[in-house]
Amino acid sequence: MATSACPLCFEANPAGSDFCEACGAPLREGAVSDDAVYREIAEANLLRVRQDFKGAADRCLAVLRRYPNNATVHVLLADVYAEQGAWTDAAQWYEMALDLQDDDAVRRKLDDVRNRVASAETSETLAKIGVPERKPMVWGYVLAVGLLVVAVAGGAFLAGQGSRGGQRAMTSMGDPIDVSGVAPRLLNPPEPTTETPVPAGPAPARDSLLQAIESETRGAPVVLRAVFNPRERVVTVVAQAETAVQPRVTAAKAALAALAASAEAVTATVLVEGEGGRVVFAADLSAEAARTARAALAGGDTVESQAEVILSGVWVPGSVPSEGTAPQTSPPGEEPNPPSPG
Numbered sequence: 186m187a188t189s190a191c192p193l194c195f196e197a198n199p200a201g202s203d204f205c206e207a208c209g210a211p212l213r214e215g216a217v218s219d220d221a222v223y224r225e226i227a228e229a230n231l232l233r234v235r236q237d238f239k240g241a242a243d244r245c246l247a248v249l250r251r252y253p254n255n256a257t258v259h260v261l262l263a264d265v266y267a268e269q270g271a272w273t274d275a276a277q278w279y280e281m282a283l284d285l286q287d288d289d290a291v292r293r294k295l296d297d298v299r300n301r302v303a304s305a306e307t308s309e310t311l312a313k314i315g316v317p318e319r320k321p322m323v324w325g326y327v328l329a330v331g332l333l334v335v336a337v338a339g340g341a342f343l344a345g346q347g348s349r350g351g352q353r354a355m356t357s358m359g360d361p362i363d364v365s366g367v368a369p370r371l372l373n374p375p376e377p378t379t380e381t382p383v384p385a386g387p388a389p390a391r392d393s394l395l396q397a398i399e400s401e402t403r404g405a406p407v408v409l410r411a412v413f414n415p416r417e418r419v420v421t422v423v424a425q426a427e428t429a430v431q432p433r434v435t436a437a438k439a440a441l442a443a444l445a446a447s448a449e450a451v452t453a454t455v456l457v458e459g460e461g462g463r464v465v466f467a468a469d470l471s472a473e474a475a476r477t478a479r480a481a482l483a484g485g486d487t488v489e490s491q492a493e494v495i496l497s498g499v500w501v502p503g504s505v506p507s508e509g510t511a512p513q514t515s516p517p518g519e520e521p522n523p524p525s526p527g
Contacts, residue, residue, distance in 0.1 A: 194254070219257050220484050222248050226257060227477055233265050234451075234473045241265045256286035257480065263294070267448070272302045289400060290445040297448055394446060398422060401442035406435045409458065413447055420450040424457050432457040432466035433499070437492035440470035441478060468496040 190197055219226060229244035245262040248255065263278035279295040282288070395411045402408060407425040414421070424439035426432055440453040447453075450472065457466040474495040481491055 219255070219480050222252060222255065222258070223480055223484075226261065226480060229258075229261055230473055230476050233261070233268065234471075236268075238265050238269050254285055256282045256288075257483075259285065260288075260291055260294075261476075263298075264448075267294070267298060272298050272305065276302060293397060293446070294448040394420070397446035398439075398442050401445050402438060406430075406439055406457075408439055408442070411443065413450060415449070418449055418451045419454055420444065420447045420452075421454045422456070424455060426457050426459045426465055431489075431492075432459075432501075433468070433496065434489050434492045436466050436468050437470070437478075437488055437496060440468070440496070441475055441488075444470065444472050444475045445479075465502060467498075467500040469498040470496055 225244060225248050229241045229248070232238075232241035232244060242262060242265050245258050245265065248258045249262075252258070259278050259282035263275045263282060266272075266278060267275035276295060276298045279291055279298060282291050283295065392411065394413055395408060398408050398411050406427050408422055409425055410423040412421050413419075420443045422439050422443045424435055427435050435457050436455045439457075440455045443453040443455070444450055452472065453470045453475070455468060455470070456464050459465040474497075478491045478495045482488065
């Protein structure tokens, strides 16, 4: 029987295999071993969401003992450590995940964790040597501004006094000279000038979160605005409706991109705007559902089919939720019933 060798562990695998049965490394471009351990990945992620970090880490390590080159499990284990504040461990697992499979979203997570590690090390070093962290010198700034105001006011007062003294000296020299019949003439008339327009400065830099989301969507859909609420750990995005694409699919793509771009977010709220800025669709996507969807997409599923099952709290025009209740929506793929008159 024809076989092919794994490029990482050199184990012989049957010809045509998508991934190595020994270590989980992909044997062809785009192939992953997630399908073989899909249920275990989902269980580990559920334990992470429930903040059972030890159980989630144990489940990830159990998978890695069988498939040590599975990049998805490396990222999930790094997320577990990051949510506990174990930044050094998280950085190591993100680095190993990138060694197995390059991914821009994972690289951004690694950069964020490295910044946190550097900040923690700096604070720890300052504490050991007894150097307090610098505080803004607010009172120093206030004093400097006060002195500047006093100096300007004093200068203005002295200038006014000198001007009034000169006027008194001129009026005491006698009667004013009559120049009513003399036409004024300028000795050196000024040259005509034209104002040169000042070129506009550079456009302000776009928000880093919005840039990260745009790198995930690659312009489809167009994301208009994005904001992250650190207290609730919710990222809210506003996407523009796409031509010939259902708003539900547009919302799913935008929400998946937002959660991939924001490592700390646990929920994405997405609004889809139509013509005139009118909202035509709104929904939520949890990080757990997003991870499940990405695993399904890696296995060959489509965004259109995933959009029907991963979104929650769906709102469309015509569905008016009662106070304190979730929005009432139509079944996937159907338009909502119009409200009854009266």
